[in-house]
Amino acid sequence: MTTAAAEKPVRPWGVCAVCLLAALLVWPTQRFIEGRAAAGDEDPDILLFSSPKMLKKMALGYDGLAADFYWMRTIQYYGRFDEADKRKVRYKNLYALLDITTTLDPYLTDAYRQGCFFLAQDPPLGAGDMEGALKFLDKGLEAHPDAWQLMYDKGFLHYLYTQDFKAAGDIWLQATKVPGAPSWLASLAAAALSRGGDFQIAFTLWQEQYRTTTRENTRKNARDRLMSFQVARDIWGWEALADLYKERAGAYPPTLRALAETRGRREKYALADPLGTPYRYDPQTGAVFLDADSKVNYIDVPGKYKNDLVAVDFLPGIP
Amino acid sequence: MPIVEIENLTKDFAVGFWKKRPVRALDRLNLQVNEGETFGFLGPNGAGKSTTIKLLMSLLRPTSGAARILGKPVSSTAMHQEIGYLPENPYFYDYLTPVELLTYAGKLFGLDGDELRKRTKSLIDDVGLGHAANRQLRKFSKGMVQRVGLAQALINEPKIVFLDEPMSGLDPLGRMDVRRIILSLKARGVTVFFSSHILPDVEAICDRVAILNKGQLQEAGKLADILKVGVTGHEIIVAGGGGDVTDELRGICEEVHLMDDRLHLRVKDKERMERALRFVFDRKLGLISVNPIRPSLEEHFQSMVSAAPDGARPAAAEARN
């Protein structure tokens, strides 16, 4: 400290150079740290706080805000499949996260309406936890006894996922008694109780979900379901016609178009799937199937719907 | 007519963290200041000067005794309308400019509008801050803050101002300015009560002084009266001389110094002075001056402070005109 060098003025490019150097060093260092961390045998799928009531206290009255953060966390947790694959137990904490969210803010009702599907859907779309989904909806109904919307969702789960038409019809019937519930619930309940397994009910449910959901994944899933119904009806319809043709002509028609032309007028079945790719046809066996290049994500339609589906004159399109 | 009356004013402070014990900062002070006077309040650090002024400003509550300013008790808010105060080592809101500070101070006195603007401007000019009127106080030197402090103490055109160490921290020019301001206040008939330990300033401008030490009043009165107490001798200055003259004079005078071809002689009594003067005339030495030697305020102050026994209360403490 004998001689102090004269202070030099700070040069902007010098500052930039230092920043750049630091950035170049930080990046690999952080990568290195991450690499070491990944090597560790730690389950990242843990909840820091698992008691919703304690969290509610800690929120100091800012419960709504805390609920928002947990809800967004839930969506992140649920929505990131790539990350989900790394987890040892898939969606282990999904129920806990939803539980915390709805305890913090019972009026964040979207959490019930969406969350029950996160829980119910089969992997990889959801946790495949039907029991949890129903329990969760019951919690919602406890907080909102007059929410026919939640009853509708519960019936939906029963009808489409557990195929328990009786339970679905009962809850829908119960929902009709709520003041302000839409009238179509009554016909839905009646149909479920009298004609359980009718494809019309399933189709209506998916249609309703497709129309009302705000969640892209759910909407896409409903759309796939609805398109699958279209595809199944077309395929089964053409195959039945091909069989009829063979009975009369002794052989299957050479092409689908030829088959269609023999029908003369416009046929009620389409030659291409709802997304425009023509169906493939095997003249040897009379089988009709989706083209490998088809953009439709076909989800198997139960064979029990076959007769009803083929017989129906018109199936509403998907907007 | 007394404008400040202090009767048996006593203040104890409790010191110590666990076991509080009282320490007497001011002990039965009796003092009066007359209207129009410039009153100097002297004493070494810790003598109780600031404590007295803070008691007068009602910043401290007395342990016993009482004080009145303008005939009203010091706790009266109305009385404060008529007085000005500059604290010791003042510090003001450093986010304000002098103009803002003076405007704020003026508003507290109920001033407003053009009158306030006019007073603010003229006071800022008076204390020599015209160039910095709109600069934040955080950039001010100690001397500049002192000047702002003086200005804010005068915004209400007070009848009496209390200045606690107004000269401290100022350079010689600043001290001259403060001295000039005090003299102009005096010329306008404003009573000035100020404490200081810078004695030449006090000597130059005060009508009366009080000397405080260890919480007790040592002396109070006109400066001339206090200093007249003793002419301790005479100083004779003579031109020329040398050699045997010097030696002979040494036989007559107590002290003889040769400085720059001049002899400085000191004699204590009249008899020696006459002998010395006769000698000067006989030898036809050039007489330059004969002056009585009286102690300066500084010397007087020193002797008084060092002589005061602890806890004793000299009779002179009863300040009367």
Place this chain on the structure above:
Amino acid sequence: MHRILAIAGNTFRETVRDKILYNLILFALVMIFSALALGQLSLGNDNKVIVDLGLGAISIFGTMIAIFIGIGLVYKEIEKRTVYALLAKPVRRSELVVGKYLGLVFTLLVNLAVMTVGLELALWYTGGADPMSYLRVLAVVALTFLSLCLVTALALFFSTFSTPALSALFTLFLWIIGHFGNDLRNFGELTKSEAMQWLCRILYYVIPNFSNFQILDWRYVLQPSSENTWTIPYAQTVDPGMVAGVVFYCIVYVALALSLGIAIFRSRDFK
């Protein structure tokens, strides 16, 4: 009165020239606008996120401003000895405390206005909110303002006799446990000891109950429209009697805190 206003005006100037204020406001605005991005992660609940986060940020940062400026107001006057020149003027000590209080309250009002404009803009940017929502936000912010008035009075009270660090600690502590009032009462009812029950009961009434100021939230602001049948009803209504009670509660507490603060400040010696 003109003296109180002069002191309040100067306090406002003091706080407005304080850098901590701008840091906190800026941070609150960043929070509010980040709700725009966060809301998109909420599956159609973005207005709820904006309102929750916006009102939360206004309340929390308003409280921080009230505490961190409030604790210094009187203490700084004493510590920096500016109080000497002030009290030598015809100013009562009570006027100083009240003036300082009103000055900071006015600062808080201006801050809340800035932050509320930020929230309204965020709400407007996402759209979809009922036009009445913009007005209803003001009602919730008004309640928040009352809570800030109380926090300020507490901070000022502590600062008349303790250091800023301790005052901040005391005020923050009271603010936090002030949200647990009901738990305190419930705890008291659960214990078997008579003395403990009384202690809890006394504490319940002594500690300011900050949950009183949280009676309105997003449910009040974003009332569901009757058109969308898929929304489960959640509307929150205002009970005028309760609001009047909360206003009165706030006035009583502020008056108490300020009176105690004045009493302590008046008995102080300024060495």
